[in-house]
Amino acid sequence: MRKLFFGAVLTLATACTVSTNAQVSYELGCSLGASTYLGDLQPKAYTYSQPGATTGGLIRYNMNGYFAVRGFANYARLYGSDAKSLDAGMIRRNLSFRSDVVEFGGVMEWNVIPFDRMDPQNKRFGKRFKFTPYFFGGVNIFHFNPQALYKNEWVDLQPLQTEGQSYTRTNVAIPFGMGFKWHVGRHVILQWEIGFRKTFTDYLDDVSSSYPDLNKLALTDPTAADLSFRGDELPENPQLLPAPGSARGLSSNMDWYTVNNFSVIKKFKLRNRNW
DSSP, X not given: OHHHHHHHHHHHHHHHHHHHHHOOXXXXXXXXXXXXXXXXTBOOSSOOSSOEEEEXXXXXXXXXXXXXXXXXXXXXXXXXXXXXXXXXXXXXXXXXXXXXXEEEEEXXXXXXXXXXXXXXXXXXXXXXXXXXXXEEEEEEEEEOOEEEEETTEEEESGGGOTTSOOOOSEEEEEXXXXXXXXXXXXXXXXXXXEEEEXXXXXXXXXXXXXXXXXXXXXXXXXXXXXXXXXXXXXXXXXXXXXXXXXXXXXXXSOOEEEEEEEEEEEEXXXXXXXX
C-alpha cells in the first residue's frame, strides 16, 4: 500500500511540474453534497438509503483543454445501520454507526471534449466547449472515527476494541469517478461529480471479522461488550450471546465510501511563459 501511495504521489508531482510550464489557468472552488457508505452494515453497491452530508474545497490546474490536476479536501459523514437492512441476520445483529471522515488528496482529470476556454492555443485543439463530461483518478489520505449511539451518547468505537483487536483510523484510498463541468460564465464553472473511494480498511464501520469472548470482555469493559453485539437489545427477539470466534463481519471485503459533490468554481488566468 505504501508503494501504491508514493507512486501515485510521484505521478501527481510530475504532472504538476509539467503543468507549471504549460498551464494556462487555475481554479478555486467550494463543494456541498452527499456521502454514502458500502460495508458490513450496508452491503448494497450504491444506495442513498442512509446518506450523509459532505463539504469541501478544491484547487485545479488546467494543463490544456483535455487534462488537469486537482487537489481537494473534503469532510463527509457516513452512516450505517442493521435496522435498515432487509436481511434477517443483519437485523438480529442490530449494529449501527456513524463516522466523520476527513480526506486530502489529488487526482488527474481527463475532459472528454476540450474545455479550458482560457487556453490561448485554440488552434491546437480547435473549438473550446462550454461543457464537458470528465473522468478522474488519483490517491488520498483519510481519517475516520466510527461511533455508536449508546445510552443517548455517541461513543468512540475504535478504543473499545469490540472485536478484540485495534486498527488505525488513518488510511489510504483510491478516489475515482466521473463528473460534468459547465461554464456559466467566462470565469465561473458549475460542476457535479460522483466520486468513489476504494479504501484499504474494513473498519470504517468498526465491523470486520469475528466476535471475541463477550463474557470475558464484559469483565474488563462492559461498554465494549455491550457494543460488540446488540442483538440482545431487541425486545421482540432477545438472543443469546454469539459464540467466541463466530462471524461478526466479512473481513475479505474492504469498505468503500462515496463523495458526491456539487461545486461552484472560480477560474483565474495565469501568465503564459513557455508558449
